Amino acid sequence: MSLKLQKLRQQIEGEELDAILISAPENRRYMSGFAGSAGWLLISPDDATLATDFRYVEQAGNQAPDFSIYRIQRGLGWFPEWTAEHGVKRIGFESQDVTVSVHNAFLKAIEEAEDSNNPELVPTSGIVEKLRVFKDADELALLTEAIRIADEAIDEIAPRIEPGITEEAVAWELEKAMRERGAEMISFDTIVGAGANGALPHHRADETVIRQNDAIVIDMGAKYQGYCSDLTRTVFVGEPDDKFRKIYDIVLQAQLAAEEQVTAGMTGKEVDAIARDIIADAGHGDEFGHSLGHGVGLAVHEYPHVGPTAEDDVLEDGMVFTIEPGIYLPGWGGVRIEDIVVLENGKARVISKAKKL
Structure with missing residues (x-):
């Protein structure tokens, strides 16, 4: 496990979250190494997943060796599937990056999912940014x-x-x-x-x-x-x-x-x-x-x-x-x-x- 993931997981625990959803491009690259323009990181205490579409699957596999790669087919249906599979309920999201419309789309995907565990989306701010402040x-x-x-x-x-x-x-x-x-x-x-x-x-x-x-x-x-x-x-x-x-x-x-x-x-x-x-x-x-x-x-x-x-x-x-x-x-x-x-x-x-x- 990379030191960056270790530190982030400590932050997640301190925020009383089960996982965090990372969307900001700089934060995504910092945590995973993935430099593509589209994708989401889902990080819990025992899993790290990079969800992206077919354009970036191969690139993601090469650039983010510490992450499992999840190929997004369409929409946000993958999100409730992942939360149910990993049994997480309280998931932080980057409120400074996620728009209201995207937030509503996530809520709709959760509501429409057949096997959803009804996770709670919790706004967070600055968690990864404050890790980035120290340069290795x-x-x-x-x-x-x-x-x-x-x-x-x-x-x-x-x-x-x-x-x-x-x-x-x-x-x-x-x-x-x-x-x-x-x-x-x-x-x-x-x-x-x-x-x-x-x-x-x-x-x-x-x-x-x-x-x-x-x-x-x-x-x-x-x-x-x-x-x-x-x-x-x-x-x-x-x-x-x-x-x-x-x-x-x-x-x-x-x-x-x-x-x-x-x-x-x-x-x-x-x-x-x-x-x-x-x-x-x-x-x-x-x-x-x-x-x-x-x-x-x-x-x-x-x-x-x-x-x-x-x-x-x-x-x-x-x-x-x-x-x-x-x-x-x-x-x-x-x-x-x-x-x-x-x-x-x-x-x-x-x-x-x-x-x-």
């Missing part, structure tokens, strides 16, 4: 490769950005550079915010033409064997002026302080405050409106939370998360700098290696 050596190796890909891509493309090119063109060049280095896809739509667009933290790259003396916020990431990277750098076309240097230095100071001072046992709120206080003391507290960071793994945003409301997120060794302070000035632009770190031996080790100004 294999996961860390995949994350490190995804981070390397993005680091090298921006270090190649950023120096080539010249006036006259569009944000969309820069985003495309970055994506090509990541794919050429082994990325299976991008982690999310690449953000390229030039000039005043940099004041929009999640600006979508568009046809805006980059001009001389523009600051450009670039937020990008590569996906490698399912694992995501997330990187932000702010670059400047031309010679940075005094205002840009001032804002950039504040953000960089805040980021480096958080990276150097974070220790295992601190909460996400406490780490956020390290950077936020520096930015606030410099007079820009109102211009830093998002959290300092977030976990990264199979999803680009996952546990732990690192922000002003993360008083319950205690950071521990083995956790991987971003540190990304920013300042955004409407009509002028913005500066954000983002690294991914892993807590090891109580301190943060910075994995991101892309150049900073």
Whole structure:
């Protein structure tokens, strides 16, 4: 039995469940290794089943050796059959992933089944996600490769950005550079915010033409064997002026302080405050409106939370998360700098290696 299954079964017992139904794609892949786009995991104390349709049966058998493979014919009739066969009554489902219509379909399948044991569907939230927060050596190796890909891509493309090119063109060049280095896809739509667009933290790259003396916020990431990277750098076309240097230095100071001072046992709120206080003391507290960071793994945003409301997120060794302070000035632009770190031996080790100004 894998360590992941062992830990999940302990969680199931703690929740007083007989089994759990896993539907979220990242959780399904984490627990089983199955990377297909359709399927359900059913895990009880003495069984682990992956139910999927004919398109993925062979793939599931290859990727999920710890699971029995159940071929779904049609509908959800397989679910009450499985619960009756394994004698389980209280079954947790991932309430953050299962829609109301799908939940109703499960209830209907239970009601219509001839030999149903009338199981109870119990909403749960965050059970597998909180297991995913700790990265083992294999996961860390995949994350490190995804981070390397993005680091090298921006270090190649950023120096080539010249006036006259569009944000969309820069985003495309970055994506090509990541794919050429082994990325299976991008982690999310690449953000390229030039000039005043940099004041929009999640600006979508568009046809805006980059001009001389523009600051450009670039937020990008590569996906490698399912694992995501997330990187932000702010670059400047031309010679940075005094205002840009001032804002950039504040953000960089805040980021480096958080990276150097974070220790295992601190909460996400406490780490956020390290950077936020520096930015606030410099007079820009109102211009830093998002959290300092977030976990990264199979999803680009996952546990732990690192922000002003993360008083319950205690950071521990083995956790991987971003540190990304920013300042955004409407009509002028913005500066954000983002690294991914892993807590090891109580301190943060910075994995991101892309150049900073």
